[in-house]
Amino acid sequence: MGQDRNCIKEQILGIIMLSRFLFNVHRQYLWQPEYYSIIRLQYNLYDYRRSFATRPPAMGLPSHESYAY
Amino acid sequence: MNHTLTKSDCILALGSHDLRVADRAAALYLQGWAPLVIMSGGLGNFTQDMWTETEADQFAAIALQKGVPADAVFIENRSTNTGENILFTARLLKEKGIDPNSFIVVQKPYMERRSYATFKKHWSDKKVLVTSPQLAFDEYATDEIPLERVINIMIGDLQRIKYYPARGFQIYQDIPAEIWDAYERLVALGFNKHLMKD
Numbered sequence: 196m197g198q199d200r201n202c203i204k205e206q207i208l209g210i211i212m213l214s215r216f217l218f219n220v221h222r223q224y225l226w227q228p229e230y231y232s233i234i235r236l237q238y239n240l241y242d243y244r245r246s247f248a249t250r251p252p253a254m255g256l257p258s259h260e261s262y263a264y
Numbered sequence: 265m266n267h268t269l270t271k272s273d274c275i276l277a278l279g280s281h282d283l284r285v286a287d288r289a290a291a292l293y294l295q296g297w298a299p300l301v302i303m304s305g306g307l308g309n310f311t312q313d314m315w316t317e318t319e320a321d322q323f324a325a326i327a328l329q330k331g332v333p334a335d336a337v338f339i340e341n342r343s344t345n346t347g348e349n350i351l352f353t354a355r356l357l358k359e360k361g362i363d364p365n366s367f368i369v370v371q372k373p374y375m376e377r378r379s380y381a382t383f384k385k386h387w388s389d390k391k392v393l394v395t396s397p398q399l400a401f402d403e404y405a406t407d408e409i410p411l412e413r414v415i416n417i418m419i420g421d422l423q424r425i426k427y428y429p430a431r432g433f434q435i436y437q438d439i440p441a442e443i444w445d446a447y448e449r450l451v452a453l454g455f456n457k458h459l460m461k462d
Contacts, residue, residue, distance in 0.1 A: 213443065217373070
């Protein structure tokens with residue numbers, strides 16, 4: 196299970212990094228690991244509701260910044 | 265790309281499977297950002313298996329429903345990729361004897377960069393701003409465009425941003441190292457359904 200959690204964490208971090216680069220509308224909550232959007236993203240990608248219903252894995256998200264130019 | 269819109273000669277909506285792009289283009293016209301809307305797109309990579317009516321014709325119908333007058337809408341409905349969107353639109357405008365200098369290109373949110381880079385490659389003497397439906401990533405997916413598909417397309421698009429300049433399809437754009445690292449990790453984890461075939 197620990198390996199699964201790490202895999203999920205890596206996928207979500209990567210997806211968020213890409214969305215920061217490609218999307219021009221950003222909601223600050225997406226960068227807050229406790230926020231429901233992270234959990235929702237997990238739920239949509241994987242059916243791990245029971246494992247993560249109460250607490251998402253610690254994400255260690257990078258601070259928000261824009262890649263606009 | 266967070267471009268700030270300015271009044272322009274023309275709105276160019278690049279067709280796709282996402283009809284919200286047409287909504288955005290129509291809204292921009294109705295807000296007065298440009299006096300002309302071009303809907304560009306035949307049946308492309310995604311829509312050829314989904315629809316029989318071209319992207320541009322569907323986009324135009326949406327614009328008319330929203331209140332854009334028919335004489336303000338041009339339709340280019342033969343292009344099948346972003347490069348053709350630009351090239352065939354340029355040909356259409358030339359046939360009509362119109363030479364706009366400035367464009368607002370409307371595309372899906374994650375394709376703003378590709379659209380800009382493609383436009384500047386093919387039409388470098390024109391001014392271009394890009395915009396898209398004003399949606400954040402976690403608001404974007406729908407039943408018709410599910411999240412996993414969006415992620416695969418995003419990853420494929422980032423790959424094209426990196427490699428298309430060498431093929432002459434786009435101008436070069438810098439990709440930060442941490443973004444490319446995330447791309448490589450996601451591809452390794454199986455998000456590879458929209459990668460280039462060669």
